[in-house]
Amino acid sequence: MKAQAAVFREVGVDLAIEEVDIDEPRANEVLINTSACGVCHSDVHFAKGAILGPVPTIPGHEPAGIVEAVGEDVTSVAVGDHVIACTSMFCGKCKQCLQGRPHLCMGRRQCQRPKGDTPRIAINGEAITQFADLSAFCxxxxxxxxxxxxxxxxxxxxxxxxxxxxxxxxxxxALNTA
Ligand SMILES: [Zn+2]
Ligand SMILES: [Zn+2]
Incomplete structure (x- = not known):
């Protein structure tokens, strides 16, 4: 399906609104209608080149929205649910996850689609890297x-x-460091 997104292509060039193609949700994937997204300093660092990562990409990683569709095996949310999304992806199967430390997950790559597979986001067939596995400026x-x-x-x-x-x-x- 089509959607409008703020796409980042290179340092020094402003983000531009472009039309992107969003794929259908597969197993363990959730499609969300984005309602709002904060602009985090990490987004700004990335746009200024202080944090490097693959481009083109769509920044944005502190969003909220409403679930529009879910893939098979999704049990934690349903269509119509109000949700936030964050950078907390975890596989649920690795040693760290099974010992109750999903923030140290070693299988986070399994939360992405494999390279070469149909991307979650594309522009004219070109895969768009998901910033923080989210890309919420969309x-x-x-x-x-x-x-x-x-x-x-x-x-x-x-x-x-x-x-x-x-x-x-x-x-x-405040709680963990201060
Ligand atoms: Zn942030
Ligand atoms: Zn894990």
Whole structure:
């Protein structure tokens, strides 16, 4: 399906709105209608070249939205659920995951589609790398189920979005480091 996204192609060139193709959700994937997304300093660092990664890409990694479709085996969310997405992907099968430490997951690559497979996002057939496995500066996000957390329907989505990175980073710094 088609969607509009803010695409980053190179340092020093502004992001540009382009039409992208989003694939259908497969097993363990969730398609989300993006309602809001914060602009994190990491997005800015990336755009300025302070963090390097594959391009072209679509930045954005602290979004909230509403589930539009789910692939087979998805049990944690359903169509119509309000959700936030974050960079917390985990495989659920590796030693770290099975010992209750999914934040140290060693199988995170399994949460991506294999190289050479139909990409989740493409422009004119060219695969677009998902920034932080999310790429939230886009009208729709196709992400791994473990990146998605259901929230209450009455939480405003433009504020819930910040929980995905800004809030967790600040709270984590205060509780774990300070
Ligand atoms: Zn961030
Ligand atoms: Zn794992």
């Amino acid at each position: 009208e729709k996000m196709l992400v791994h189920e473990s990146a998605v957390v259901k929230i209450d329907d009455d939480i405003p989505l433009d504020r819930a979005a910040l929980v995905g990175c800004a809030v967790t980073t600040g709270v984590g710094a």
